[in-house]
Amino acid sequence: MKTLKDLLLAEGKRPTVLDDCTKLIDEEVDSKGGLSGMGIKMAFKTVKMLKPGMIRESVDYLLDDFVEKLEPYFADYQNQAVAGGIEKFVVGKAGPIAETLLGITDARAARSKNKVIKGAYEKLRPEGKRQVEAAMPRVGRMLAKHGA
Numbered sequence: 001m002k003t004l005k006d007l008l009l010a011e012g013k014r015p016t017v018l019d020d021c022t023k024l025i026d027e028e029v030d031s032k033g034g035l036s037g038m039g040i041k042m043a044f045k046t047v048k049m050l051k052p053g054m055i056r057e058s059v060d061y062l063l064d065d066f067v068e069k070l071e072p073y074f075a076d077y078q079n080q081a082v083a084g085g086i087e088k089f090v091v092g093k094a095g096p097i098a099e100t101l102l103g104i105t106d107a108r109a110a111r112s113k114n115k116v117i118k119g120a121y122e123k124l125r126p127e128g129k130r131q132v133e134a135a136m137p138r139v140g141r142m143l144a145k146h147g148a
Contacts, residue, residue, distance in 0.1 A: 087140025
């Protein structure tokens with residue numbers, strides 16, 4: 001049985017996975033509406049202006065940790081017959097998966113020396129779980145694309 005690491009981090013796959021993750025984030029941010037959506041879009045635009053390529057670099061920096069922490073969920077998925085595949089599975093586990101992923105970024109943000117980035121993260125974090133949960137359909141589609 002393949003692991004998530006096999007599917008996403010195998011030699012030669014990382015650049016494609018990074019492209020897909022970056023696209024997923026762009027699409028998720030673009031889909032936001034309302035006042036909170038405006039705040040997210042402004043913070044995202046600020047980060048991209050301060051350091052072009054930073055989103056991809058950040059995903060690259062976090063990808064190994066994300067994959068490691070998602071591995072138990074993927075093992076659970078493989079042990080179940082889930083109608084609707086991985087997308088349906090991750091949507092059904094959106095809360096715990098969001099907390100798992102945010103635990104990684106919380107720890108990294110706490111150690112950051114960059115005040116602008118740290119400030120932007122702290123402003124976004126209260127909405128973080130809801131926003132990450134909302135991204136689960138896209139996350140599931142991306143995982144399916146890579147053979148999950």
